[in-house]
Amino acid sequence: MKILVCISHVPDTTSKINFTNGDAEFDTNGVQYVINPNDEFGLTRGLWFQEQQGATVTVVNVGGADTEPTLRKALAIGANEAIRVNANPADGFFVAKQLAEVIKNGGYDVVIAGKESLDYNGGMVPGMIAGILGYNFVNSCIGITIDGSNVTAVREIDGGKETVNTSLPIIIGTQKGIVEEKDLRIPNMRGIMTARTKALTILEPVDVAVNSKVVKFEKPAPKSAVKLVSADNLDELINLLHNEAKVI
């Protein structure tokens, strides 16, 4: 079984978000980058298949050379090899097209991608890959077992979950729940050393028209100060919620 895990290189969740160049660009100054958490949950499940069912796990990213440390981290926690498509990830469709090309040429059975990245929050790459390749697709995936070519997956729905039956090849959009937080791996020294010698292949992108672009960023408007209500005067809180905020 060949598994491909698509990795976004995103600012760490604690990062302060700022913009530069007239709010046209993200300010990378002082920002630490990590594997997009939704991808990392999926990668961790992929590594379970590697250990339990003899799968090989390849990680792939569309980005510049600056994203390689993030791919190396994925190798350090156990991925077999890495691919970097050497291009600026212009928009979701562009990225999906690049990844679809990698998948077609690599003959992967299972493609794992976080249901959304924490920077652009497009939530479109896994679905677009599925649309381009016609693979079976389960989004918001919080469980998957594979037996031969039969797949049972669990999808989170609004207010519950649903179990689906499908088959390989498949693409899943992952999130927390596919593994738990405690299952996530921290690279150890041996992993980091081994990662240095694992293959990281650089591919050139295919030509794709870019459908959309970000022209500007904005920060949320500053908030007015909190209104404090005394713990002895909860009637006042109810009054404010009813008459001022009009939410109850």
Added chain:
Amino acid sequence: MSILIYAESAEGKFKKVALELASYAKKVAESLGTTVTAVTVNAANVSELSKYGVDKVLKVSNDKLAGFNAKAYADVIKQAAQKEAAKVILLSSTTDSIYMAPLVAVALEAGYASNVVGLPVSTSPFQVKRTAFSNKAFNITEINTDVKILALAKNTYGIFENASSLTEEDFNPTIDDADFGVKVASVEKSSGKVSIADADIVVSGGRGLKGPENWGMLEELASVLGAATACSKPVSDLGWRPHAEHVGQTGKPVATNLYIAIGISGAIQHIAGINSSKVKVVINSDPEAPFFKVADYGVVGDAFEIVPQLTAKLKAFKEQHS
């Protein structure tokens, strides 16, 4: 050339997000000088949509579409868009619609923007404002394709009545058996509980509640308010509550009318996930908790004393106002 919306229904009845989407579509249609067509799937009575400005409904009734199937539903939207020569397709941000949206985008070679807030910034070039960096910022995205797809972020526009005369038309798109490569085997809904996605009010607990055994008081407060319950990341990591209740950057996003945070300090990741909520209330014993910086209303004090009192007072308030 009309605007096409997919008006989501559950058990035949339109979801609130569908009515919000119709209200939004009407306004976008006015700015483009066009009309709104809605496609519905197995909705019982579509006349409700006329209240919110929908001009025409394409009614799809098909037993094969009884349960949601992303590929098949995407195929329906695609055929409806082609029939109407729609250039702008609007979707809600439910789990189902955002599952399906990228499939529709590929099928129609359309540019797609999700998490859209507010009316388009400009229609030529076509630019929309959307949330990014997990609600820590916005970006203005320009879509350059002929057909454009937008998913409207939940509870950001509002529901507005705007009566129209509605034309209903039965629509029978081709349903391809090959679309059903993913088959639903079973569905598990948390019964009797308000889901975070549907809730107008969310009551959320953090580590300040000290243990899962103390969630009863939070549930009572939620029940009086008709609210969903949620929790912070540490609480779900500790296994006190199921991870489906975890709200925050790596959990569920919350965009509700009222968010009440109890014993949650307000880590940046948590705030990112709930910041789209309109009104935020914090109850915390630590006046320095970062949540007070983003909240609208705050109470400093012991949650174990405040929450039961608040519940009792709200109960009396509700009885008085019902």
